Amino acid sequence: MKILYIFPHPDDESFGPSPVMHQQLKQGHEVHLLTLTLGGATAERHKLNLSIEEMGKVRLAEMLKVKQVLQPTTWTMWELEDGGLTKMNPIILEDMVLKLILSIEPNIIVTYPQHGISGHFDHLTIHSVTKRLFCQLKDLQTGPKRLAFFTLPENKNGTGNAHTKHTPDEDIDCVIPLHDDDLQSLHDTLYCYESYMDVIQNYRVIEQLGNSISFEIWDENHKPFLTDLTDKIDN
Ligand SMILES: [Zn+2]
Numbered sequence: 118m119k120i121l122y123i124f125p126h127p128d129d130e131s132f133g134p135s136p137v138m139h140q141q142l143k144q145g146h147e148v149h150l151l152t153l154t155l156g157g158a159t160a161e162r163h164k165l166n167l168s169i170e171e172m173g174k175v176r177l178a179e180m181l182k183v184k185q186v187l188q189p190t191t192w193t194m195w196e197l198e199d200g201g202l203t204k205m206n207p208i209i210l211e212d213m214v215l216k217l218i219l220s221i222e223p224n225i226i227v228t229y230p231q232h233g234i235s236g237h238f239d240h241l242t243i244h245s246v247t248k249r250l251f252c253q254l255k256d257l258q259t260g261p262k263r264l265a266f267f268t269l270p271e272n273k274n275g276t277g278n279a280h281t282k283h284t285p286d287e288d289i290d291c292v293i294p295l296h297d298d299d300l301q302s303l304h305d306t307l308y309c310y311e312s313y314m315d316v317i318q319n320y321r322v323i324e325q326l327g328n329s330i331s332f333e334i335w336d337e338n339h340k341p342f343l344t345d346l347t348d349k350i351d352n
Pocket of ligand 1: 125126129237240
């Protein structure tokens with residue numbers, strides 16, 4: 118199958134989804150990524166005394182290291198304004214994402230849930246854009262058949278920070294167990310982001326995720342949870 122991950126910033130793919138991508142690649146699936154910005158506006162840039170543009174270059178270089186480690190099928194990197202997705206004309210933004218989806222024709226699309234985990238406005242914007250496009254395309258023969266939201270379940274709270282949002286257990290549809298090599302992939306991809314070490318350690322990202330990754334699935338209900346995003350897809 119073809120799985121397309123859509124995230125606004127460098128590192129979004131590594132703060133949880135990367136071990137699942139690793140597992141899917143290992144299973145022979147195509148894993149495509151879209152990152153919409155270079156993430157230069159992060160507050161972390163002040164510690165390094167870098168301008169938004171300079172920080173964007175640092176993060177692009179880090180993302181290219183992740184590409185080497187993870188080896189996704191394709192990784193499309195755009196240079197839209199970090200923190201600026203809400204300021205864009207939504208018709209233009211949707212049209213850009215639509216063209217990419219049509220060129221890849223994924224079976225599954227993955228993005229952030231409605232709460233965006235961190236609540237970052239770019240995360241909320243990409244959730245809305247992707248959900249609308251999925252609903253528009255799902256009935257086409259070559260359209261995506263499943264929309265999944267990478268999330269943190271409630272039972273893993275107590276970590277992250279005061280702003281971290283969680284999904285209640287009743288809304289979780291898929292929990293993917295991680296094997297040792299998947300966990301290694303999580304570690305290896307996260308640690309490509311040298312400029313983000315403080316955040317990775319302060320948020321206790323690896324500890325917070327534990328040994329499974331959870332997803333909500335739009336307009337589907339699975340109890341018991343699916344253990345693989347490609348299971349039970351309507352075609
Ligand atoms: Zn982000």
